[in-house]
Amino acid sequence: YYTFFLIILDKRVENWPLMQSPLPTLAISVLYLLFICLGPKWMENREPLQLRSLLIGYNFGMVILNFFIFKELFWAARAAGYSYICQTVDYSEDVNEVRIASALWWYYVSKGIEYLDTVFFILRKKFNQVSFLHVYHHCTMFTLWWIGIKWVAGGQSFFGAHMNALIHVVMYLYYGLAACGPQFQKYLWWKRYLTILQLIQFHVTIGHTALSLYIDCPFPKWMHWALIVYAITFIILFANFYYQTYRQPKKEETKGGKVAMNGVVANGVCKLESKPFVENGRKKKKGKAKKE
Numbered sequence: 001y002y003t004f005f006l007i008i009l010d011k012r013v014e015n016w017p018l019m020q021s022p023l024p025t026l027a028i029s030v031l032y033l034l035f036i037c038l039g040p041k042w043m044e045n046r047e048p049l050q051l052r053s054l055l056i057g058y059n060f061g062m063v064i065l066n067f068f069i070f071k072e073l074f075w076a077a078r079a080a081g082y083s084y085i086c087q088t089v090d091y092s093e094d095v096n097e098v099r100i101a102s103a104l105w106w107y108y109v110s111k112g113i114e115y116l117d118t119v120f121f122i123l124r125k126k127f128n129q130v131s132f133l134h135v136y137h138h139c140t141m142f143t144l145w146w147i148g149i150k151w152v153a154g155g156q157s158f159f160g161a162h163m164n165a166l167i168h169v170v171m172y173l174y175y176g177l178a179a180c181g182p183q184f185q186k187y188l189w190w191k192r193y194l195t196i197l198q199l200i201q202f203h204v205t206i207g208h209t210a211l212s213l214y215i216d217c218p219f220p221k222w223m224h225w226a227l228i229v230y231a232i233t234f235i236i237l238f239a240n241f242y243y244q245t246y247r248q249p250k251k252e253e254t255k256g257g258k259v260a261m262n263g264v265v266a267n268g269v270c271k272l273e274s275k276p277f278v279e280n281g282r283k284k285k286k287g288k289a290k291k292e
Helices: 002-007 023-043 051-081 095-113 115-123 132-152 157-179 182-187 193-216 221-247
Strands: 251-253 258-263 263-264 277-279 282-284
Touching: 023 132, 051 095, 051 157, 095 115, 095 132, 095 157, 115 132, 132 193, 132 221, 157 182, 157 193, 182 221, 193 221
Parallel strands: none
Antiparallel strands: 251 258, 258 263, 277 282
């Protein structure tokens, strides 16, 4: 089977960086997972890094990269006369087809660069941001898109990358503005709509892929079915994230003398009110409480 798949791979990309073998992609992904496991332990007794300037440059750099990918896919697909309903892969050296393959390769590379999202979270000790959804999304996208570029760098593959690159322009614009400082917080009320936009994207992906199967579009059927299953997993995970973040009512409960708010324990930290309190029928002034 491996030999057969090597015969039908896209000859145009076989000598492009990272495309000769799956090993570099797998090695990068394994190093990513190792850093997720070992990074928090390494940072445990260290002060969190601020990285403000680096984060601003990184996020706005990702805005530019994703906009470039979106622009290249849009104009090249338009010039090649691509159909948004059904488009087969053209493995020719046509200038527009090679341009599409190149844009898709950059899209694959961008997913590897996005591993830095997690690295920055860990270096800043934002461990709560490194959720299963976050790791699953990053790790699988980079790994699976190697397969996409290796065998189908064009055709139906352009649709999802085209849509996702535009969403990532908006997403990294949000993160870039957030990194600029608290003075921009009043302009960042639209965070929840990013998640809604991503959920819409996954539903559109399923609809588009199901239509391709229905009309028997000449594109690998196993890729169509795999994409539908993959999109369903994202819908479940992102919907759960949306509910937990924006819809679930805030709860407070006591755990061993500590106040837990939405699962985060406030470790013995409280604020004293300015009002006097009553003890044994007498008012006492605000002051330091004595240990008994």
